[in-house]
Amino acid sequence: MIDLQQQWLNAVPWESVLTINKALCQAQKLEPMNNAKGLDAVRQLWGAASARSMSLKEVLGLCRQCHELGPFAYNNGNTFAAVGRTLIEEWLKSLTPVEAQILRTTVGHYIVGLVGRRELLQVLEHFKSRPMPQAAPAAAPPAQPLPAPLLTQARPQA
Numbered sequence: 001m002i003d004l005q006q007q008w009l010n011a012v013p014w015e016s017v018l019t020i021n022k023a024l025c026q027a028q029k030l031e032p033m034n035n036a037k038g039l040d041a042v043r044q045l046w047g048a049a050s051a052r053s054m055s056l057k058e059v060l061g062l063c064r065q066c067h068e069l070g071p072f073a074y075n076n077g078n079t080f081a082a083v084g085r086t087l088i089e090e091w092l093k094s095l096t097p098v099e100a101q102i103l104r105t106t107v108g109h110y111i112v113g114l115v116g117r118r119e120l121l122q123v124l125e126h127f128k129s130r131p132m133p134q135a136a137p138a139a140a141p142p143a144q145p146l147p148a149p150l151l152t153q154a155r156p157q158a
Contacts, residue, residue, distance in 0.1 A: 008059040009050035012083050014043055020082050024075035033073035042071040060084055060120065063111045081108035095127065103127055 025032040049062050067080040084107045085092075092100040106123040109115040 003055050003057075005053040005055055007050065007053055008056070008087055009046065009062075012086060013050065014046045017046065017079060017083060021072045021075055021079040024078050024082070028074070030074045035070050035073060038069045039071040042066045042069050045069075056087070057121065057124065059087060060107060060110060061117070064113065067111055067113070077112035081111045084108060084111045091127075099127065 022032045045062070045066060049059075054062070063080045063084045067077055070076055072079055085104050088103065088107055092104060095103065103123060106115055106120060110117070110120040
């Protein structure tokens with residue numbers, strides 16, 4: 001998964017990034033605002049990258065670079081972290097809930113600069129070697145239902 005070369009950003013066109021930011025702002029009752037210089041730079045960067053095949057490491061690095069350019073006044077980090085989590089969503093489904101949360105958090109923290117590249121790569125490598133979770137063994141068939149107990153008292157005569 002982490003070395004897979006693909007056009008990751010086909011799944012998240014630039015318009016989707018704008019929509020994510022707008023939704024995050026609206027949820028906080030904020031008017032979405034942009035940094036025009038940063039927005040233009042990131043739009044161009046995103047457009048050029050969307051046509052390229054990249055590894056997961058590269059596309060997460062791109063999300064981090066976009067965050068650092070600060071195109072959005074509000075929820076800038078949350079926007080690009082959400083994009084990063086979207087990119088790994090299928091992989092997360094193959095992990096246990098705790099493992100998925102570790103990976104999801106690490107990716108988000110890397111994109112916003114709270115985790116370094118070395119830590120990101122360590123976590124990605126750890127999960128790269130994790131086998132897909134095995135299906136739970138089939139449960140034993142349920143025991144045959146017991147008949148309802150019989151009333152042992154005699155009914156009163158009317």
